[in-house]
Amino acid sequence: MTDGRLTEIADGVHAHVQGDGGWCLNNSGLLAGGGESALVDTVATAGRARALRARVLAVADRPPRYLVNTHFHGDHTFGNCVFPEAVVVGHARARDEAAAAGLHLTGLWPEVRWGELEVVVPQVTFEERMTLYVGELRAELLHVGPAHTCGDTVVWLPDQRVLFAGDVVMNGVTPFCPMGSVSGSLRALAALRALEPLTVVPGHGPVGGPELLDADAGYFRRLQELAREGVAAGLTPYDVAREAGPGPYAGLLDAERLVPNLHRAYAEERGALPGAPLDIGALFREMARYHGGLPVCRA
Numbered sequence: 001m002t003d004g005r006l007t008e009i010a011d012g013v014h015a016h017v018q019g020d021g022g023w024c025l026n027n028s029g030l031l032a033g034g035g036e037s038a039l040v041d042t043v044a045t046a047g048r049a050r051a052l053r054a055r056v057l058a059v060a061d062r063p064p065r066y067l068v069n070t071h072f073h074g075d076h077t078f079g080n081c082v083f084p085e086a087v088v089v090g091h092a093r094a095r096d097e098a099a100a101a102g103l104h105l106t107g108l109w110p111e112v113r114w115g116e117l118e119v120v121v122p123q124v125t126f127e128e129r130m131t132l133y134v135g136e137l138r139a140e141l142l143h144v145g146p147a148h149t150c151g152d153t154v155v156w157l158p159d160q161r162v163l164f165a166g167d168v169v170m171n172g173v174t175p176f177c178p179m180g181s182v183s184g185s186l187r188a189l190a191a192l193r194a195l196e197p198l199t200v201v202p203g204h205g206p207v208g209g210p211e212l213l214d215a216d217a218g219y220f221r222r223l224q225e226l227a228r229e230g231v232a233a234g235l236t237p238y239d240v241a242r243e244a245g246p247g248p249y250a251g252l253l254d255a256e257r258l259v260p261n262l263h264r265a266y267a268e269e270r271g272a273l274p275g276a277p278l279d280i281g282a283l284f285r286e287m288a289r290y291h292g293g294l295p296v297c298r299a
């Protein structure tokens with residue numbers, strides 16, 4: 001198991017980063033002040049969630065009262081059930097997406113020791129934005145999707161200029177948008193840049209600054225170019241992925257995401273609306289073919 005770590009990045013604001021951020025090794029956040037605390041996302045497995053809970057209780061006086069889910073993916077939400085005292089907050093679409101997905105992710109990687117898990121979907125939902133106060137800390141929950149999914153939330157602390165971006169932003173890890181949107185991801189990244197954050201906690205990978213937003217935007221623009229050329233040339237997304245490869249993004253983890261990402265870019269190039277449903281199961285199978293097997297999940 002790759003160990004997670006809580007690091008204080010501003011007064012009362014902590015980032016929980018797990019390893020290099022590969023498949024299902026996600027980041028979380030802890031806001032603690034005035035005897036209260038709130039978590040931003042949990043982790044994928046029951047064992048990891050219990051370890052996260054112990055780390056949180058070593059910093060906060062009490063278990064978190066609130067738990068914000070940045071989106072529905074199991075690596076960010078399966079640990080919800082280990083924080084039964086917390087009210088789970090998320091975007092309305094994220095609640096629907098979490099209920100529809102259930103524990104499906106566990107079947108994708110049956111070799112992972114998921115432990116006893118129970119899906120807990122957001123109990124308080126919002127549409128555009130809401131404000132959460134934790135002691136003196138003010139956290140703005142902003143809906144920025146469809147980007148990584150259709151129900152994306154970022155958590156913005158305007159006084160500390162800290163941004164918990166969920167999987168709308170990755171660092172050292174390939175972005176992933178087949179359940180969301182390429183154009184929507186670019187719009188979201190522009191909106192996040194306009195906040196002028198000093199510290200950006202990505203959904204996966206090390207904490208950074210606003211440069212992470214530019215790096216990811218470059219990846220999404222390349223996807224759009226590849227899709228434009230591929231559609232014009234009559235090539236399939238798979239052919240384009242084979243021919244073009246990850247190119248300047250070969251250094252990012254999980255480069256095989258190029259295949260499902262290109263499918264989303266193709267759909268949009270052909271006029272699909274952001275977030276229009278794609279056959280995610282089929283895209284995973286095609287990604288595994290490109291990769292020469294299902295990518296390894298080290299959760």
Ligand SMILES: [Zn+2]
Pocket residue numbers: 071073148167203
């Ligand atoms: Zn995700």
